[in-house]
Amino acid sequence: MSLQIRDLVAGHGKVPVVRGLDVDVSNGSVLAVLGPNGAGKTTLMMTLAGLLPRLGGEVLVDDKPLPNGNPSRANKSGVVLVPDNRALFSGLTVADNLTIARRKGGMSLDEILDLFPALQARWKVAAGSLSGGEQQMLAVARALVQKPSVLLIDEMSMGLAPVIVESLLPMVRRIADTTGTSVVLVEQHVRLALEVADDAIVLVHGDVTLRGSSAELRRHPDRLEAAYFGGDIAHATA
Incomplete structure (x- = not known):
């Protein structure tokens, strides 16, 4: 696995925003991080890039632990962030x-x-x-x-017209396939994100409310809706 996240707690100061996150992103694969505004997605990306110190847990790249809260070392270890302001x-x-x-x-x-x-x-x-x-x-x-070994892309579609987003997001799939880079993609356009990602998680109030392959989540849009809005995921049917 290129990127391994173990029991990660992320936040601002001493206030946790993301709690107990466990996820692996293998070489050449794309993980979509979905969720409503305020879910903790950007906090997660900034923490992975070392711009915010972890409050708990660990992050590994190619099985090597990243130092905590050190963006220079994270970058030298192969983690590169594309921020939402570019x-x-x-x-x-x-x-x-x-x-x-x-x-x-x-x-x-x-x-x-x-x-x-x-x-x-x-x-x-x-x-x-x-x-x-x-x-x-x-x-x-x-x-x-x-x-990079790990490419973090935070809200590629920010401020762009939907037609532009539709032409840009497939680029993420091409990058992963061509370079073997592990990609973590935060994206508000759920359908488009699921079309280019291998796997996805839904983050709501700092907790993962749903995870699975993108193909599976595309087949069950009702589960996605329940994950976003606090419905009964277990009894949702497509």
């Missing part, structure tokens, strides 16, 4: 954003352009002048150029 250098070009992020042993720029050919035509354009969809593509490309 965090691009808006005044720098596409090429500059990628060149700055690339590190020794990372993906070449040619490899990145093979995955994101649309960026070629925007190569010398400032990131701040790109469309929302292009900016999101660049944010993911900038993470990938670091050749």
Whole structure:
């Protein structure tokens, strides 16, 4: 397993937001983390990236424990976060954003352009002048150029029109299949997320209320609805 999360407790200060999370994400697979606003999804991603210290439990990458609350060490261990605000250098070009992020042993720029050919035509354009969809593509490309073992993508669809989201999300599946990276995807578009993910969990008020393969959850939309809104999952039928 590339990413292993064991009995994780995450939160802000001493206040737990996510409690007792156990999950494995194998090489080349995609885990969708679903749930309503305020469920703890972004807190989870920030904790996995080391931006927030864990309140309990452990996180392992390739069976090696990550140090607690150390984003630099987490990054060097192969964990790379694409935040929901994208965090691009808006005044720098596409090429500059990628060149700055690339590190020794990372993906070449040619490899990145093979995955994101649309960026070629925007190569010398400032990131701040790109469309929302292009900016999101660049944010993911900038993470990938670091050749992560674990790629964390927080709300890829934030601020984007549904038609743009439909074209971008399949990229996540291609990344996992092509690079063997383990991907954790927080996403509000449930149907689209389940189409590209292998497995999914539903997080509500910091607890996992439902988990399973994406194919299984697509077959039982009523269970998803019950998980989101506190219904009786055990007696829900598709």
